[in-house]
Amino acid sequence: MYAVVECGGKQYKVEKDMLVKVEKIDAEIGDVIELKTLMLVDDNGNVKAGQDAQSVKVSAKVNAQDKFPKVYVFHYKSKKNIRKRQGHRQPYTELKIVSIEG
Numbered sequence: 001m002y003a004v005v006e007c008g009g010k011q012y013k014v015e016k017d018m019l020v021k022v023e024k025i026d027a028e029i030g031d032v033i034e035l036k037t038l039m040l041v042d043d044n045g046n047v048k049a050g051q052d053a054q055s056v057k058v059s060a061k062v063n064a065q066d067k068f069p070k071v072y073v074f075h076y077k078s079k080k081n082i083r084k085r086q087g088h089r090q091p092y093t094e095l096k097i098v099s100i101e102g
Contacts, residue, residue: 006037024091056102060095
């Protein structure tokens with residue numbers, strides 16, 4: 001059984017006991033949250049999509065709050081001595097899918 005859930009503006013295909021890195025969610029480590037926006041649910045060939053999929057409940061446990069590796073952005077102008085290097089680390093939340101019920 002798997003489900004396609006939307007979290008943070010992105011869609012993820014999830015199964016039970018799967019680890020997923022999603023955009024940062026304000027929750028403590030160890031909290032169990034419910035992913036409410038379901039796009040599709042497949043239960044051994046029985047496919048539910050759209051409004052039918054909203055009856056299914058997907059629960060996930062917060063495993064970690066961390067940051068992705070640093071991405072460097074480098075701007076320069078040719079033939080001039082203008083250089084700018086900037087780094088960015090995007091925060092994320094790691095979820096473990098506990099159950100898909102419904």
